[in-house]
Amino acid sequence: MHRRSSQQHRLLSPAATPSTEFAMAFTSTPRGARLTRLFVSHCLNVWGHPYDCRVNETLTLITAELCANAVTHGRVPGREFHVRLAAEKDGEGLRVEVSGTRAERRPVVVSPAETDAVSGRGLLLVTALADDWGITDRRAGPGKTMWALLSTVRSSVE
Structure with a gap:
């Protein structure tokens, strides 16, 4: 009986429960973007x-x-x-959200044929790599949130 309660305690301890969310603010600079990439990669490794x-x-x-x-x-x-x-709650996907203050400038995905386009190619990558993505109004304050979902369950054929 003592052994069972010890196991229950271990299972409920915060150290035994991995975090399933990371949120942080970064400076709107190229350095902030690089740090974000590093933190996300580190969190995924820990998870x-x-x-x-x-x-x-x-x-x-x-x-x-x-x-x-x-x-x-x-x-x-x-x-x-x-x-x-x-x-995700079902444990079969991960969601990343990036929220900024500007709401009036919504990104547009250019077609691959528009080779002279100045921007928009990054969203082609997001479209190709994510299982789903989109843009919503920011929940907390002005601005917008760009989000993407990635399945963590794929067939072994891929």
Whole structure:
């Protein structure tokens, strides 16, 4: 009986329960975007998706593109952008959100044929890599949130 209660205590301790959410504000600079990419990759590694696995590499690249968009097109001087990384409730996916203050500049995905386009290619990558993505109004205050979902369950054929 004593052994069973000891196991219950261990299972309920905070150290035994891995975090499934990371959220932080970063400066709206290229350095802030780089730090975001590093933090997201580190969190994924801690959550059981090693640095060199498909999930970590793919979601880190998606995060880099969304952050580049926030810094390049959504920057308001003196304002930070916010990043949230979370595991889906079913445990079969991860969601990354990048929120900025500017709401009026919505990104547009260019077609691959528009080779002379100045921007928009990053969202082509997001479209190709994410299982789903979109743009919503920011929940807390002015601005918008760009989000992407990535499945952590794929067939072994891929």
